[in-house]
Amino acid sequence: MQLVLDRLTKQYGTKIALDRIDAVFQPGIYGLLGANGAGKTTLLRLICDILKPTSGEARLNGKNIGELGEKYRAALGYLPQEFGFYPNFTATDFLLYMASLKGLNKRYAREKAAGLLETVGLKKEQGKKIKTFSGGMKQRLGIAQALLNDPEILILDEPTAGLDPKERVKFRNFIRAYGENKIVILSTHIVTDVEHIADEILILKDGSLVKKGTENSIISEIAGCVWECRVTKQEAIHLENTFTVCNSKSEDEKIVVRVISDQKPWKTATPVPPCLEDLYMHYFHGEGQ
Amino acid sequence: MLRMIRFEFQKMFGRAVVIGALAVLVFISFILLKAYCFNTSRTTAYLPDGTTLSGREAILYHQSVAGKYEGDFTDEAVARMVSDFAEEYPKDFYGMTHDGSVNASLPSAYLYLPMFLPPQNYDEIFREAAGKGTAISPLTEYGLISMREYMSLADEPLQYGYSDSWELFFLSFFGPAAAIATPVLIVIILAVSTAFSGEYSMKTAPLILTTKYGKSRQITAKLLASLLFATLLMGFVFALFCIAFGLQYGLAGWNADMQTNFGLCGSRYCPAGIGSRSAPGYADCFSCECGECPGGIASANRQFVDFCPSSPWTGCWGWDSNIGCAGSFRRYSTQSISKLSRRSMIFR
Ligand SMILES: Nc1ncnc2c1ncn2[C@@H]1O[C@H](COP(=O)(O)OP(=O)(O)O)[C@@H](O)[C@H]1O
Ligand SMILES: [Mg+2]
Numbered sequence: 001m002q003l004v005l006d007r008l009t010k011q012y013g014t015k016i017a018l019d020r021i022d023a024v025f026q027p028g029i030y031g032l033l034g035a036n037g038a039g040k041t042t043l044l045r046l047i048c049d050i051l052k053p054t055s056g057e058a059r060l061n062g063k064n065i066g067e068l069g070e071k072y073r074a075a076l077g078y079l080p081q082e083f084g085f086y087p088n089f090t091a092t093d094f095l096l097y098m099a100s101l102k103g104l105n106k107r108y109a110r111e112k113a114a115g116l117l118e119t120v121g122l123k124k125e126q127g128k129k130i131k132t133f134s135g136g137m138k139q140r141l142g143i144a145q146a147l148l149n150d151p152e153i154l155i156l157d158e159p160t161a162g163l164d165p166k167e168r169v170k171f172r173n174f175i176r177a178y179g180e181n182k183i184v185i186l187s188t189h190i191v192t193d194v195e196h197i198a199d200e201i202l203i204l205k206d207g208s209l210v211k212k213g214t215e216n217s218i219i220s221e222i223a224g225c226v227w228e229c230r231v232t233k234q235e236a237i238h239l240e241n242t243f244t245v246c247n248s249k250s251e252d253e254k255i256v257v258r259v260i261s262d263q264k265p266w267k268t269a270t271p272v273p274p275c276l277e278d279l280y281m282h283y284f285h286g287e288g289q
Numbered sequence: 290m291l292r293m294i295r296f297e298f299q300k301m302f303g304r305a306v307v308i309g310a311l312a313v314l315v316f317i318s319f320i321l322l323k324a325y326c327f328n329t330s331r332t333t334a335y336l337p338d339g340t341t342l343s344g345r346e347a348i349l350y351h352q353s354v355a356g357k358y359e360g361d362f363t364d365e366a367v368a369r370m371v372s373d374f375a376e377e378y379p380k381d382f383y384g385m386t387h388d389g390s391v392n393a394s395l396p397s398a399y400l401y402l403p404m405f406l407p408p409q410n411y412d413e414i415f416r417e418a419a420g421k422g423t424a425i426s427p428l429t430e431y432g433l434i435s436m437r438e439y440m441s442l443a444d445e446p447l448q449y450g451y452s453d454s455w456e457l458f459f460l461s462f463f464g465p466a467a468a469i470a471t472p473v474l475i476v477i478i479l480a481v482s483t484a485f486s487g488e489y490s491m492k493t494a495p496l497i498l499t500t501k502y503g504k505s506r507q508i509t510a511k512l513l514a515s516l517l518f519a520t521l522l523m524g525f526v527f528a529l530f531c532i533a534f535g536l537q538y539g540l541a542g543w544n545a546d547m548q549t550n551f552g553l554c555g556s557r558y559c560p561a562g563i564g565s566r567s568a569p570g571y572a573d574c575f576s577c578e579c580g581e582c583p584g585g586i587a588s589a590n591r592q593f594v595d596f597c598p599s600s601p602w603t604g605c606w607g608w609d610s611n612i613g614c615a616g617s618f619r620r621y622s623t624q625s626i627s628k629l630s631r632r633s634m635i636f637r
Contacts, residue, residue: 048495048499050499069504070504071502073500073501073503074501078499080495085493086299086493088300089298089299093296096292100292101503102501103500145389274336
């Protein structure tokens, strides 16, 4: 199973939302990182064939996904970033409906739906109407529907939005297991969602793929450039105005500031090993989350 | 596929607009029923003693009168009707043969008799009837128009029986109360359009469109669900009308022989205009296109005789949309007369 993106480009009017994206996906977990507006959703929609590329194409095992049509969609599971439900359906109704669209037989669908509701922690709410659900419950139901057909290609657009910390951990563990032999592509602007579980990280900025590789290989780019400085409040403000600051935390009366800089930024600064968050800040410093 | 259709229905009925529209539709149905079916001259009965019945009692009275003539609809039966009519409602009989002033709530059996009363014989008929009382005179003595004149090719006698209330129902349902069609259509459009546009307005499209059948069978399911919805809704409204009508007026006459719907479209003097079927005092008025009827209004009015002097026929009769003046009527071939007759039988 190999999904290839070949110079995939999407233009909205004159705005180029995605610029010639090349990538190869094989079973494994792929983290698509980027600030809001970077083009993550657009890229995932292209991969799901609900948006047509302006140019370029996506191929599964050498065949254009649009031409594969039903066959491609049969192998696909998709959690959109924004989507709606039928408010009067119960969680079970909804999953059974999606299962019928996915062509699953009725008996299997019932079992599968019940199992997935258990997995995403909605077993108790399975008979309740979706209009009574909270945002997080809807998100979990969305994840469940994506998994109904055991997709070979699972596309998740900001899957952790609305999940509480405990649910995030549970979700990460589930994905780690699922990605062993399936292609999982998940987008996020929250680094910790993909840190340590993604086999490969893709960093998307302003419609271009700026970085791609394993976590270790891409963070090595800023090795030796990350520093921690123990300073006063005034000095911290000065540092924030001068350098890219990844993090700052209070310790006693002082503030520990984590800075990215080619040179030693402060006389008492000590070098620290970089992490993915640092790299993200390096690329998206100054942009809104 | 069945599952998908079922879910489409579930979606449709999950929408407040659709439910609301259905509720409004039921409400409108009852208003229309009230206005058109439960409130016409045919649901009142004017009795020989001058009292007036209404509603179910009126219907039952009309039924009992019609019941007296049930069976073969022959010239003899017509003669009996004329005779009974003359005796029970002398005033209206006089009206029918003189100035056209008959009560619209007369028993339905009598209401169409002008068709058999040739205006030039009115005086004679009236005299005869008054003189004979309840006795049935031979047809020729009355000078009634024979059934054969209308149904020259019919080999079997027509069957007469009560049909008025359900005839009224069907006329109402497919006639004026077909006004119900508009709200029904609106509900159908609402429901069906939400079946299609709902996926976008509810933002479920990205979910649907990435499933195996989301772009293919789903459309078929939606189309079938829409078709089924439209059919069921139409059936539902019809059933609603049937039940309401049946509860109100009973079932008698619903299965009347088709032949009893024989087009007895006798018309009276229509001073104001045409189409005043329900106007009190005038049983039937319709427009005449024969060019020989005064003002284009057809009636068996005596004055009319002057306009068709050459014709032994002295009335204009409506045959659905084909209006024939007696004069021109005569000029139809026998075959076309029978065709006309049959048509009027079916569509009346
Ligand atoms: N339908 C659209 N029409 C025009 N511009 C769009 C449309 N969808 C997205 N964009 C633009 O494309 C860019 C990428 O958007 P998106 O893919 O949603 O980013 P992300 O998911 O990374 O936040 C944004 O600048 C956005 O404004
Ligand atoms: Mg997005």
